Amino acid sequence: MLPFLKYEFLQNAFLTGIMVGLLAPILGVFIVVRRQALIADALSHITLAGIAANLLLAKWFALFAGANPIYMGMAFSVGGAVFIEQLRKVYKHYEELAIPIIMSAGIGLSVIFISMADGFNTDLFNYLFGSIIAVKQSDVWTVLAILVVVLLFVFFMYKELFVLSFDEEQGKLSGIRSNWILIAFMAITALVIAASMKIVGILLVSSLMTLPVAASIRIATGFKQTIWLSVLFGETAVIAGMFLSYYLDLASGGTIVVCLIIILSFSILYKKLMSSRKAG
């Protein structure tokens, strides 16, 4: 076995990372093509509010001290997701307004909770930037459960999600119940964001959803290939990033994002080379 994996906490981090590296880009493809790349950011900030709330409650009540803050984070995140869909209906002509509204609500609440608790320990820092040594066994099981739910959802709803992303009108015409599916999709996105934050951190979660897609969309042919390439790029970055993070003693979120940026640059360069070859 790799020396890297001889510790249990690293095994936990590695397993979680691989699952997250699969989940985030799959959902990311649908989010990016619907031009909602910033939704992941809004949801991650509302997740932070949930985590801060849990940490605060843990300080006050012994009951919450044992709870994994990830669950409270998920609850906030799913609530925020449903709220975004509602806000999009209120601001029909300014749909994107829903994102800054939820984002600032998330940050505002987080700051209040943090100040009420007179600041936090390193725990919060881990959630902000991601830390592979902070992944617990219970996190692995939680993420595994989310993995199963998301893969089943995307597998069985692939057609519907594809049509709704391409052209909502056509989707409605073919009799697809778009409202229900879009809300379920947002809720699932919220779960994945909460699941990913231990590895990449709240501030960087959205990068794991959008950067692999940004890279694959340049070079892929067709929608399925876009998904596969996004997953490939996501996994590559997560695995490489975690190795680098461990051996160079750097924050895992940062190294993963830097790996993603490198992949993205290569994909843009590759595309340029191919099109100039075609032209020449």
Added chain:
Amino acid sequence: MEKKLNNPAIFVDDLSFHYGEKNVLEHVTMEVKQGSFLGLVGPNGSGKSTLIKCILGLLKPQQGSVSLFGEKVQKFHQWDKVGYVSQKANSFNTAFPATAFEVVSMGLFGKVGLFRFLKSSDKEKVWSALKAVNMKDFASRNIGELSGGQQQRIFIARALVSEPELLILDEPTVGVDVESSESFYKMLKDLHREKKMTLVLVTHDVGVMTNYVTDVACLNKQIHFHGNTKEFEESSSENMSAFYGHHVHVIHHDHDHK
């Protein structure tokens, strides 16, 4: 079954629609018989697209009703009988990463149903729809790489793939070069004649249209003319000038070399 055949494909009954204070459609009554080819004409902003969206149940009129094949649109469920090609520019992200084949296969999703996948017979249908619009060779290209005319053909194929009985096209030749729009009209004529499809073509291109359609409806908030092509041509110059507000000659483009 016989009763069904007698039902018009589309029946619009005293329909009015307004966006806020602005009246878009006033007391529109219109019938499209099964097997006919209707040209719906009118100047820009005359409410053509709004009427189509009401017909498809995408917009809810404040007054009046729409029936498709004899059934009220709110209760209509056989959407695989209806194909719709919208004005391309409004509803389409040209950078969307999907191949032409994938886009056409979307037209089958309503028929296939929830939790199910495309079978190989479905894929055959996609191929024959691509063949019908002469785009077979482009099946594996990304939709964004195709020209405007080619993209439009792909959207027609998407509407055709579920073998609809009624096909509605909203200004399908906008942004398409003259040559491809001509072969496009010919394709519609073939669909109408050979497949006995009911067609509704929304356009502001009056001259070209009259060579192909069987019926004409002129819309400018209200229906100003509704009848067959012959009646339309006989009355057209007076109709048109009243309608567009100035004198219009209907020019026939007879490139059809019959």
